[in-house]
Amino acid sequence: MNFEWMNILLGGVIIGISVSLMLLWNGRVTGISGIISGVLSPVKGDTGWRVYFIGGLILGGLVLKVLNPDVFSETVSMSASTTVIAGLLVGFGTLLGSGCTSGHGVCGVSRMSPRSLVATGVFMAAGIGVVYVLRNLGVIV
Amino acid sequence: MKNRIAALVVGFIFAIGLGISGMTQPEKVVGFLDVFGDWDPSLILVMVGAVLVHAVTYKIIRKRDTPLLSPQWHVPTKKEITPALITGALIFGIGWGLGGLCPGPAITSLASFDSTPYLFVGSMIAGMYLFKKVDNKLKLQK
Numbered sequence: 001m002n003f004e005w006m007n008i009l010l011g012g013v014i015i016g017i018s019v020s021l022m023l024l025w026n027g028r029v030t031g032i033s034g035i036i037s038g039v040l041s042p043v044k045g046d047t048g049w050r051v052y053f054i055g056g057l058i059l060g061g062l063v064l065k066v067l068n069p070d071v072f073s074e075t076v077s078m079s080a081s082t083t084v085i086a087g088l089l090v091g092f093g094t095l096l097g098s099g100c101t102s103g104h105g106v107c108g109v110s111r112m113s114p115r116s117l118v119a120t121g122v123f124m125a126a127g128i129g130v131v132y133v134l135r136n137l138g139v140i141v
Numbered sequence: 142m143k144n145r146i147a148a149l150v151v152g153f154i155f156a157i158g159l160g161i162s163g164m165t166q167p168e169k170v171v172g173f174l175d176v177f178g179d180w181d182p183s184l185i186l187v188m189v190g191a192v193l194v195h196a197v198t199y200k201i202i203r204k205r206d207t208p209l210l211s212p213q214w215h216v217p218t219k220k221e222i223t224p225a226l227i228t229g230a231l232i233f234g235i236g237w238g239l240g241g242l243c244p245g246p247a248i249t250s251l252a253s254f255d256s257t258p259y260l261f262v263g264s265m266i267a268g269m270y271l272f273k274k275v276d277n278k279l280k281l282q283k
Contacts, residue, residue, distance in 0.1 A: 008183050011162020012190020018154035019191070020198035025147035027208030028215045030155065032244040037269055049148040054248060056152020061252025063153075064160035071160040072253035073168065078240050080260060087247075087261040089236025091268020094244060096281055097229020098217075101243040102155075104230070105188060110195035111216075118222050119230040124174075126234025131174040134238070140171065140178070 019107055031103020032057075033094030097123070144210045156249040162187040165250050167241030174238050225281050 019030040026049065035050045064071050078086070094100040097119055099108065104123070108116020134140045163169045164187060172181035207213060237243050242250070242261050250258035275281065 005183055005186060008162045008186040009190045011158045011160070011164070012187040012192075013194050014158030014161060014190075015155055015187065016158075016191035016194025016198070018151050018158060019195050020202065021154070022148070022151040023199065023208065023216070024202045024205075025151070025208060025210045026144045026215075027211040027213060029217060030151060032248065033269075036244060036248075036266070037273075040266065040269055041273060049145045052145040053148035053152040056149040056154075057156045057245065057248045058152075058252050059149070060153040060156025060160070061165075061249040064157065064165070064249070065252050068160070069253075071163075071165050072250055072255065073166050078167070078257060082239055083257055083260045084264045086236045086240035086242065087264025088268040088271070089232050089239070090243065090247075090261075091236075091265035091270075092272045093229045093232030093234070093236055093268075095229070095269050095272040095276070097226050097231075097233055098219075100233060100245075101237075102245050106191045106195060108217075109188070110192045111199050112196075113217070114220055115217075115222060115226055119226055122227055122230035123234030123237060126231045127174040127238035128176045130235050130238030131171055132177050135175065135178045140175070 015106060016110075019102070019110075029103055029107040031099050031107060033091075033100040034098070034103055037095055093123075147210055155245065158191075159246050159249050162190075164243075165246045167246075170241035170243075170246075171238070174241075 104116040104119040173184035
């Protein structure tokens, strides 16, 4: 197993530890789309921790940028219009489907939730399908 | 206040994990989804690592009566596979494949000060508001 693969696995383990701490401390699933959604429709007493969590993500991002800016390589040439469409779909889809890669893909799959297993299979298949189409249209070379 | 600091620490560690694993690099994510082209399967190890750890810790932690900083558990208990779940996952997956960005890495990437994550996160929030508007009228999740 080469160095890069070890890093990827290590990153996954760190993510696993972080979602475990969220469960142990706050009794919650670390579902990022759901956490953001809760900030957009604030309920008294259930918003502060969400804002702090998002702050933690950005703080972590700042540390990453200082230590190794390469983690934010922007080599996928996504046009502004594609970025907007992708963002709209991700925002709408994650709320309709009650979760994203973190909530369904990590937390839900870990506890073998049938809904999360199905959702993860579907969004992975959809992502693979889109990349296949983009490649055949010549958008990805 | 304690549960806010706890959430901040979790967010911080989560972001570091995303960065180390490569999830903040859209090119790598698209390569992972490019199964029928120039496939780079390595990102599956992110999920493997995270799920291996959390599958074990979940069982141990849930033996407790309550979490450390909250009087009760807030873990989802729904079991039904609904059309909303499948349609939503499908729409999310299409957006994910287009840009190689999902919500966590997108927020973390705001720290890069590149324009793409800002445009993406702004649009994602707009998409969420749109969902809330439509859902208010049509009750999509029922």
